[in-house]
Amino acid sequence: MKVLVIGHSRIARRRVLPALRSLRQVEAIAVASRTARGSDVAAGLEFHSDYEAALVQSRADLAYVSVANSDHARLAMRCLEAGMHVVVDKPACLKQAEAERLAALAAAKRRCLAEATVFAFHPQFDAFQQCFAHPAARASRVVALFSFPPLEPQDFRNRRELGGGALNDLGPYVAAASRLMFSNPPTSVDCRVLKRNPDGLETAFSVLLGYSDGGAFVGHFGFDTEYQNRLLAFGPGIAAEMQRAFTLPPDAPGRVAVRRNNVESVVDVPAADAFRNFLYTVVQAIEGGDTGRFTQDLIADATLRSELRRATGEL
Secondary structure: OEEEEEOOOHHHHHHHHHHHHOOOOOOEEEEEOOOOOHHHOOOOOEEEOOHHHHHHHOOOOEEEEOOOHHHHHHHHHHHHHOOOEEEEEOOOOOOHHHHHHHHHHHHHHOOOEEEEOHHHHOHHHHHHHHOOOOHHHOOOEEEEEEEOOOOOOOOHHHOHHHOOOHHHHHHHHHHHHHHHHOOOOOOEEEEEEEEEOOOOOEEEEEEEEEOOOOOEEEEEEEOOOOOEEEEEEEEOOEEEEEEOOOOOOOOOOEEEEEEEOOEEEEEEEOOOOHHHHHHHHHHHHHHHOOOHHHHHHHHHHHHHHHHHHHHOOOO
């Protein structure tokens, strides 16, 4: 399999390319970038300075789109039209209608369409979920925190025209984490913007999702506080919490703190590369012809993100 990485972002350089190079199924990698030079790209990788030319000349089977958020949907569409399977950095789309158009095209072309919310592919998250595997100990309350100090003004996440804003950048974690922790979509969605930058773009928000069975997901997200990156869940007779829940580095071991009936314990998790695990799962699904779940998840998460924005009064 040959892979085309569109964009030479920090994520692409530090996480995506090393993960791809570690997969035995990946025989060759091409990089397309309008900002990098061929000399900036790791040795052994084919380089293209033009996106459109790369779609034809690379002859890739799979594209990984890692550009500014505002270009995700357009380039994903072009890759699907060119017959490639597609993985897109989160958020894959800024609007639900874009996600629906992409999903329809992926289905028509019989191609994979996946959004790279990779935290769920780390064994730490699996260990966390296993704490609540028994029906009698399900998680009925979930609290998510992902917030960090202010970004530089020129950072794309502070620029509206590039698809910035906390809801676009951090909303995918709300959508994916709530989907994975609860079996059904929320019946109520509340979202409040807490802070905006000088251009009026939201930089912090809080959410409350309610579920028909009495479950609740509460989250605080933003670019304006000391660093926080945690997921806490609890229910009858059990509570579990993990640090660096959404961005655990590949060389860092994981740890889940558990309390069962007021007795504390710890589940230690070996270091792992969530990007590699995610991409390996995508490649396996492509080889097996069973990629529909990725598109279903993308649509479900885009739908909830739209509901979050609607709850703020911006839609």
